Amino acid sequence: MELLSVDKLSFTYAGQDxxxxxxxxxxxxxxxxxxxxGPSGGGKSTLLKLLKPSLTPEGTRTGSVRYGGVPLDQLxxxxxxxxxxxxxxxxxxxxxxxxxWQELCFQAESxxxxxxxxxxxxxETADFFGLxxxxxxxxxxxxxxxxxxxxxxxxxxxxxxxxxLDEPTSQxxxxxxxxxxxxxxxxxxxxxxxxxxSEHRLEEAYGLCDKVLYLKEGRQGxxxxxxxxxxxxxxxxxxxxxxxxxxARLYGALxxxxxxxxxxxxxxxxxxxxxxxxxxPVSHPTPPEPDEEALTCKDVWFRYERxxxxxxxxxxxxxxxxxxxxxxxxxxxxxxxxxxxxxGVKKPYRGKIRSKGRTVLLPQDPKSLFFKAxxxxxxxxxxxxxxxxxxxxxxxLTPLLDRHPYxxxxxxxxxxxxxxALLRRPDMLVLDEPTKGLDGMAKQEFAQRLKxxxxxxxxxxxxxxxxEFCAELSCRCLMLFDGKIVFDGRGAxxxxxxxxxxxxxxxxxxxxxxxxxxRADVLRAWGARHEE
Numbered sequence: 001m002e003l004l005s006v007d008k009l010s011f012t013y014a015g016q017d018x019x020x021x022x023x024x025x026x027x028x029x030x031x032x033x034x035x036x037x038g039p040s041g042g043g044k045s046t047l048l049k050l051l052k053p054s055l056t057p058e059g060t061r062t063g064s065v066r067y068g069g070v071p072l073d074q075l076x077x078x079x080x081x082x083x084x085x086x087x088x089x090x091x092x093x094x095x096x097x098x099x100x101w102q103e104l105c106f107q108a109e110s111x112x113x114x115x116x117x118x119x120x121x122x123x124e125t126a127d128f129f130g131l132x133x134x135x136x137x138x139x140x141x142x143x144x145x146x147x148x149x150x151x152x153x154x155x156x157x158x159x160x161x162x163x164x165l166d167e168p169t170s171q172x173x174x175x176x177x178x179x180x181x182x183x184x185x186x187x188x189x190x191x192x193x194x195x196x197x198s199e200h201r202l203e204e205a206y207g208l209c210d211k212v213l214y215l216k217e218g219r220q221g222x223x224x225x226x227x228x229x230x231x232x233x234x235x236x237x238x239x240x241x242x243x244x245x246x247x248a249r250l251y252g253a254l255x256x257x258x259x260x261x262x263x264x265x266x267x268x269x270x271x272x273x274x275x276x277x278x279x280x281p282v283s284h285p286t287p288p289e290p291d292e293e294a295l296t297c298k299d300v301w302f303r304y305e306r307x308x309x310x311x312x313x314x315x316x317x318x319x320x321x322x323x324x325x326x327x328x329x330x331x332x333x334x335x336x337x338x339x340x341x342x343x344g345v346k347k348p349y350r351g352k353i354r355s356k357g358r359t360v361l362l363p364q365d366p367k368s369l370f371f372k373a374x375x376x377x378x379x380x381x382x383x384x385x386x387x388x389x390x391x392x393x394x395x396x397l398t399p400l401l402d403r404h405p406y407x408x409x410x411x412x413x414x415x416x417x418x419x420x421a422l423l424r425r426p427d428m429l430v431l432d433e434p435t436k437g438l439d440g441m442a443k444q445e446f447a448q449r450l451k452x453x454x455x456x457x458x459x460x461x462x463x464x465x466x467x468e469f470c471a472e473l474s475c476r477c478l479m480l481f482d483g484k485i486v487f488d489g490r491g492a493x494x495x496x497x498x499x500x501x502x503x504x505x506x507x508x509x510x511x512x513x514x515x516x517x518x519r520a521d522v523l524r525a526w527g528a529r530h531e532e
Contacts, residue, residue: 410437
């Protein structure tokens with residue numbers, strides 16, 4: 001049964017000449033799981049908002065969208081609220097109640113659900129999402145993963161037929177992201193829920209979907225099942241193929257033929273055949289020893305409230321000039337707090353921090369930096385017009401200078417925030433989740449930018465849940481757990497030994513090619529093997 005029908009849909013934001021999406025036409029059958037992917041700024045978030053009338057932005061729309069055969073803009077508001085659920089990228093923007101129980105009840109109460117029915121609905125929802133032991137906890141006390149899962153549960157309490165999700169795992173650590181996607185898989189398989197998921201982290205999401213909808217510059221590139229879409233990407237969109245699951249990319253790069261693996265499980269089976277048994281351990285290039293400290297942190301303790309718990313407990317570390325260091329850890333481990341403390345945004349109650357030069361923080365939420373009505377005006381807050389124009393050109397922001405920052409995609413906002421940080425001419429840059437909202441191609445460009453900055457002598461601390469990005473970019477990793485540094489060393493050693501906080505390549509090749517962490521490790525070992 002056809003649930004959603006999009007016909008020649010185009011949309012242009014108010015005050016803009018260039019359409020955000022152009023002539024999209026596709027249908028979604030009831031029970032489909034559709035993955036929206038494509039470069040940052042391609043129109044994914046705009047499309048999702050157009051499928052939820054109460055979230056439709058100001059602008060000009062042409063074409064049509066039908067829901068269950070009814071024009072979407074004629075759907076009664078109550079029916080839309082109940083049947084079309086939407087989960088945002090940032091759970092703090094969606095949660096509105098003080099406790100978990102109140103949040104679960106909020107939407108059902110808003111829809112006028114009878115109390116006796118609502119009690120049963122809350123009970124089964126809490127049980128399905130494993131929230132029974134958290135019902136009376138404050139929403140502010142939850143971790144990022146718990147907040148996002150609660151956002152999903154609260155939407156599901158109203159009993160929607162279709163669920164729209166806009167990059168819901170972008171702020172989650174690998175374990176929390178896996179739990180969230182597992183919940184989506186259960187909703188799809190056990191309830192037959194129709195799901196449209198916009199996502200840049202395709203490693204886990206790709207294997208869940210029935211169809212892939214690819215958007216590029218607002219246009220529809222393809223709409224195919226994942227296996228066919230992968231073959232099309234590898235043949236006709238090689239630039240975007242860097243975004244595909246590691247199993248598919250490695251299989252093609254190593255000359256595999258036949259069915260393309262799309263998951264770690266399928267990848268392990270394919271790699272066993274390609275490598276023909278266990279191989280010698282991978283050797284990793286030794287990075288040069290740093291010679292100049294940029295920042296020293298010694299025995300730092302921090303808590304938000306006088307009688308509250310310690311978020312940081314005796315943290316000591318050193319950061320070096322010209323070095324990229326990654327800081328990893330689960331949601332709620334204290335990573336963002338440590339970044340703010342190192343930059344002087346927050347003050348510890350014990351311990352010392354000594355830095356050489358100016359330290360600038362790029363916060364997790366780039367919107368917190370935007371105070372003016374256009375991107376250009378915000379850039380001018382941080383530097384001269386000439387510098388701002390040059391940096392905007394380098395970061396491909398020039399066409400967006402007259403746009404309101406809130407109208408940009410998540411990836412574009414991240415690049416804009418980086419430009420504002422660089423205009424302040426930092427000696428040390430602390431980046432909190434800088435790859436949030438960036439597709440694989442944009443990540444490659446961003447990584448090269450950070451390497452160039454490090455080569456120029458800048459010290460960079462990369463706070464991130466993006467394990468793949470950290471493994472490929474950083475020469476040193478720190479891991480924070482329970483407010484303490486539990487690992488300080490080379491990233492290759494950490495990721496090769498970890499099972500959850502590690503890369504897809506490491507999971508695929510564990511026991512087959514020991515020590516392999518990145519795609520480059522695998523290709524280097526493959527090349528050395530065939531040179532013998």
